[in-house]
């Protein structure tokens with residue numbers, strides 16, 4: 457029979473890789489909780505309205521990247537492509553508008569029907585934060601600073617560049633949109649198919665195009681920062697000033713946008729050269745228009761999402777899950793007697809594996825392979841005398857000893873060798 461495959465762009469996570477993912481997520485939760493962001497969990501699938509409504513006119517283009525399906529009651533559902541819409545919907549549904557600001561963190565799988573390649577999957581994980589209810593630019597600085605501290609905690613900040621830009625308020629964007637369309641219209645025939653579609657519906661999103669020809673055309677495109685009105689410019693300057701105070705280095709990138717209509721003012725990305733073409737590890741911006749597009753009142757918000765897979769490729773972390781002690785019986789009839797010993801040992805804080813079958817030499821081979829420090833053996837003599845045989849696998853020494861005495865010796869030894877070990881409190 458043919459081997460069962462996973463869907464393209466959807467991968468298994470084996471323990472050593474998952475360990476890295478968890479390390480990334482743990483660091484995210486840890487740093488964000490110190491900034492008083494509280495973890496929230498939102499559904500993995502929702503009515504597709506939640507994601508489509510805020511997209512407005514550009515929904516056709518964007519939803520082609522999405523997993524949409526009808527369930528048995530003919531409801532149109534979508535696997536979440538991102539976290540922000542769901543978090544803001546949850547915020548509105550819970551009536552938290554009366555209780556702002558709210559700061560949230562979240563993590564979990566996202567789904568996008570994209571062309572799979574390195575750093576671009578169809579099921580991937582994001583860790584993200586949202587700061588909802590503060591329109592002041594200090595919140596923009598706060599979330600960027602949190603992102604920076606997160607990457608610092610992962611020990612990769614040296615390989616990262618921060619790029620920022622401002623899209624300005626609605627007035628500034630309307631003005632800019634006009635000149636951008638004028639400019640791009642001259643190159644209409646050379647633009648990629650997607651960009652031609654976006655020209656009338658969502659021209660700002662063209663700035664984000666990955667197409668090489670588009671990118672060339674964009675080099676001389678008008679600069680969004682030249683079209684910011686005074687209020688928006690001052691706001692952007694304040695964000696830059698905040699980063700200066702924090703000594704966070706940044707580059708201003710005039711073509712950096714978040715492509716959806718509800719984004720405004722600050723947009724930012726943390727990028728690296730280490731991952732090839734898919735170099736953005738964390739991206740965010742301000743989305744003051746989102747809440748209203750979701751059917752709520754106007755509530756400002758700013759946040760970011762980080763790609764867990766991309767970050768996991770950058771972090772150093774060795775996965776070790778070796779037992780402190782292996783248990784083995786000389787003959788299988790004594791295997792049952794190992795069970796209560798195992799439970800006693802794990803209750804004392806040790807990591808334990810029982811090796812059930814095979815000759816004694818095979819069992820020792822396995823103990824060696826999994827890097828156990830001690831072995832406890834039960835044979836006829838031990839059972840008769842109600843003791844254990846304790847073998848120090850590093851030194852090769854062995855002794856017949858009472859279980860409790862043995863535990864004391866193992867604890868002493870593991871403490872001396874500095875092995876990571878949690879004693880029972």
Ligand code: ATP
Nearest residue numbers: 568570575576577580736737738739761762763766
């Ligand atoms: P890109 O420009 O690479 O398509 P995006 O603008 O679609 O990214 P966001 O929606 O802002 O990305 O998502 C934030 C982060 O999530 C990205 O910077 C990236 O690290 C990660 N990410 C996005 N899409 C994918 C994917 N298909 N596979 C893996 N990670 C992804």
Ligand code: MG
Nearest residue numbers: 521568570576
């Ligand atoms: Mg994308």
